[in-house]
Amino acid sequence: MKMRRSFFGLTVSLAIVLGLSLSAYAGEALRVGITSTIDNLDPAKMKAGDAYVYAFRVFNGLIYINWDMTVKPDLAERWEISDDFKTWTFYLRKGVKFHHGRELDAEDVEVTVKRILDKATGCKLRANFQIIEKIEVVDKYTIRFKLNIPYAGFAELFGGRQAMIVPRDRIDTLATKPIGTGPFKFKSSMPGDRMELVKNQDYFVEGAPLLDGVTLIIIPEPAARVTALESGEIDLLWRVPEEGIEHLKKNPDIVVDEVPTPGWVGVVMHNKIPPFDNVKVRQAINLAIDRDQMVELAVFGHGAPTHSPIPPSHPFFNKSLSLKPDLAKAKKLLAEAGYPNGFEVTMFVAHDRPNEERTGITTREMLKPLGIKVNIQRAPWDKFLSDIEGKEAFYTDAFSARPTIDTSLYPWYHSSGSWNKSLWHYSNPEVDRLLDLARQTKSFEERQKIYREFQNVVFQDPPSLMAFVHNHTNAWRKWVKGPHAHPMMWIDLRGCMMSK
Amino acid sequence: MLFYVLKRIIYICCILVVMSMLVFAITQILPGNVARMILGQFATEESIRAIEEKLRLNDPLVVQYWRWASSLLSGDLGESLIMEHPIAPLLSTALKRSAILAFMSFFFVTVVGIGLGVVAALKQNRPTDHAVSIFTYLGISVPEFFWGIVVIIFLARYIDWLPSSGYEPLSAGFWNWLSHLILPVATLTFALIAHVSRLTRSCMLETLRSPYVTAARAKGLPERVVLVRHALRNALLPTITILAVDLGWLFGGVVVVETVFAFPGLGRLLMFSIERHDLPLMQVSLLLITAVYSLSNLVADLLYTYFNPKIRYERSAD
Numbered sequence: 156m157k158m159r160r161s162f163f164g165l166t167v168s169l170a171i172v173l174g175l176s177l178s179a180y181a182g183e184a185l186r187v188g189i190t191s192t193i194d195n196l197d198p199a200k201m202k203a204g205d206a207y208v209y210a211f212r213v214f215n216g217l218i219y220i221n222w223d224m225t226v227k228p229d230l231a232e233r234w235e236i237s238d239d240f241k242t243w244t245f246y247l248r249k250g251v252k253f254h255h256g257r258e259l260d261a262e263d264v265e266v267t268v269k270r271i272l273d274k275a276t277g278c279k280l281r282a283n284f285q286i287i288e289k290i291e292v293v294d295k296y297t298i299r300f301k302l303n304i305p306y307a308g309f310a311e312l313f314g315g316r317q318a319m320i321v322p323r324d325r326i327d328t329l330a331t332k333p334i335g336t337g338p339f340k341f342k343s344s345m346p347g348d349r350m351e352l353v354k355n356q357d358y359f360v361e362g363a364p365l366l367d368g369v370t371l372i373i374i375p376e377p378a379a380r381v382t383a384l385e386s387g388e389i390d391l392l393w394r395v396p397e398e399g400i401e402h403l404k405k406n407p408d409i410v411v412d413e414v415p416t417p418g419w420v421g422v423v424m425h426n427k428i429p430p431f432d433n434v435k436v437r438q439a440i441n442l443a444i445d446r447d448q449m450v451e452l453a454v455f456g457h458g459a460p461t462h463s464p465i466p467p468s469h470p471f472f473n474k475s476l477s478l479k480p481d482l483a484k485a486k487k488l489l490a491e492a493g494y495p496n497g498f499e500v501t502m503f504v505a506h507d508r509p510n511e512e513r514t515g516i517t518t519r520e521m522l523k524p525l526g527i528k529v530n531i532q533r534a535p536w537d538k539f540l541s542d543i544e545g546k547e548a549f550y551t552d553a554f555s556a557r558p559t560i561d562t563s564l565y566p567w568y569h570s571s572g573s574w575n576k577s578l579w580h581y582s583n584p585e586v587d588r589l590l591d592l593a594r595q596t597k598s599f600e601e602r603q604k605i606y607r608e609f610q611n612v613v614f615q616d617p618p619s620l621m622a623f624v625h626n627h628t629n630a631w632r633k634w635v636k637g638p639h640a641h642p643m644m645w646i647d648l649r650g651c652m653m654s655k
Numbered sequence: 656m657l658f659y660v661l662k663r664i665i666y667i668c669c670i671l672v673v674m675s676m677l678v679f680a681i682t683q684i685l686p687g688n689v690a691r692m693i694l695g696q697f698a699t700e701e702s703i704r705a706i707e708e709k710l711r712l713n714d715p716l717v718v719q720y721w722r723w724a725s726s727l728l729s730g731d732l733g734e735s736l737i738m739e740h741p742i743a744p745l746l747s748t749a750l751k752r753s754a755i756l757a758f759m760s761f762f763f764v765t766v767v768g769i770g771l772g773v774v775a776a777l778k779q780n781r782p783t784d785h786a787v788s789i790f791t792y793l794g795i796s797v798p799e800f801f802w803g804i805v806v807i808i809f810l811a812r813y814i815d816w817l818p819s820s821g822y823e824p825l826s827a828g829f830w831n832w833l834s835h836l837i838l839p840v841a842t843l844t845f846a847l848i849a850h851v852s853r854l855t856r857s858c859m860l861e862t863l864r865s866p867y868v869t870a871a872r873a874k875g876l877p878e879r880v881v882l883v884r885h886a887l888r889n890a891l892l893p894t895i896t897i898l899a900v901d902l903g904w905l906f907g908g909v910v911v912v913e914t915v916f917a918f919p920g921l922g923r924l925l926m927f928s929i930e931r932h933d934l935p936l937m938q939v940s941l942l943l944i945t946a947v948y949s950l951s952n953l954v955a956d957l958l959y960t961y962f963n964p965k966i967r968y969e970r971s972a973d
Contacts, residue, residue: 191927192738192927194737194738194931195737195738196738200693200739274702274705275709277693277694277705277706279694281702330739330740331739331740345919346738346740346749346924347749347917347920348821349919372917373917374821374917375917376804376820376914376915376916376917378804378807379804379807379819379820379915379916382808382812382820383811383819383820383821386811386815386818386819536930537685537930537932540688540691
């Protein structure tokens, strides 16, 4: 029974090894848990939130949108705006070095913007940047943009994301060896496993960063991600899965930080396909939804009911509009629209998007009292993108936060908006007028008034169902000091350090 | 014998050629669109066309296949569309890690599976036998992602013995490396052990009843020699076939376990390519998995001859 003896020996040695402690980690790199492999290291080609966790470490934008949503200088130390909001001049910080040693200049900014505007790059900011008519490099540290429309929020478009400034002489290797100006340098990346970033000694902010490095560790399974934080295998968990939040809050060694975002979840209705071409049907559906309950059911309470992507926490939010359901009125509207007994409709839901799946199921249940019978059909994500989104009449969808109220609303509500034209084909002249007016208005109070009026109009004439905005939650071990959750889901690590 | 091996290798090549066509054809008819996946939700028809042109996706399929197959033959695996990164280094790192996981699990499936099978056969219909069959059935009948999460929760969260997920290279320390392997290996072993132990048990019972075992015992040979040299050796033949299939599965089919434990191997890379519609990466990964399957079956057939001298792969025996 030789076999049995050797098996016994193995068990004993395993048991001995198990008894040893696990504290094999050294060094002061912050280990951050993220959900999936970052598709493309080239910032212009980033799409999902995970990529921003990497990109804000390695690159900088011309400006930075702070976690309180105020605009701060970053690579541009100041900027000037002409009175008609059509000419914008940015003055770059001097002496900023890229990780390969060359100094940043205005030509790098020019090349970055031209790349975004190039169709073949496939950058998702292209639509936003198409208002640029002319780019002019004034001198080594000055760049001027002429716009074809007055646009008060132009600087915010440079708040990082895909508009991170890249070195013009390293464009070809951005996807394999990314080079930026940021506080950390790219060291290595293993898809499916991790990415290692090390401190940039020459970072242009004196004394920063405080960490020696950042390691992004990819953990796809939500339960494993929460466990990794609890057992200390990671120091910080970006985007805690909703079902794990309450559990982590009970752990005395862990800090949970939750912020509301302008990212919304809802149900898209195609405004040109019956029965959704009738505004009364869209109104009835909006009135049948109990938004408070939906937040509980779809995101376990980690969100806030709303009518538009403007979150209730925002100063522009219109508090006078009721968020309560009104079934009697909904039934009446549906009868007026010619559907006294409701109708049957197929709703598409993308796979593996739990918040949207739960939103879909909740909507189905809440529409039952109106006699609307919803048949849910699930579709894989790639099929969803190619065959459903923008083509079908009725489906759940979600959009992450955009940096300004204008970029959160204009593409979805304006009749010329890119998302409007691909999702619901909505058109309301008053909405168009208000959105255009807000773009040219500088005073905060004026804009607040305009956007509140906008919410009034879309409350009466909703393009679809925007049920709630969701929160964004991060959690970290107590030994991590100073990270800041960001409403845009970019984790802010500027003041972050570790004291184990 | 040499002739047989050569012939089998030629077969494998043919299989790979046919597979390459199949894989290529299937990936073309999958729902979804490469350009749209690259561009994401923001794609406009215009930019989709620009990307399709850049990647030459509008050429006839035969031309595209030929371009792909000929560069594969010249050793160029191509570039991942989504990551814009050469495929060869991605694949070789992932393959190495999957191989560690596969061989370790394979080792335990073999040793523990055969061991349990023999014990169960010797203690037929006694409590030990029932215990073994209940234990192995639990492993095979409940899916491995369930056991994966159970062991994560108990051994990593509550008892905090082992890391819940990830992979550390050997250069990060032996224990560090090993500790990341224990949970996925245990989960995989548990999922596969029933095949091996059940089969070993029934073959063992059958051989133990055969006349030559009675003869060996009658000769007065020690029971240990009878069991190991006479019975087990013959009882193992069908088990080897099953093990070969398991080895192939361990290489290509561990997507679930790799995902649960965030293990950066071949399965995860394949999942990444499927989710992102990264065709070149998907095609090459699938071909590689086919090759591993075919090769492990060849090895199994060769092991057969070692264990059973009656089978000889000669020209006459074909």
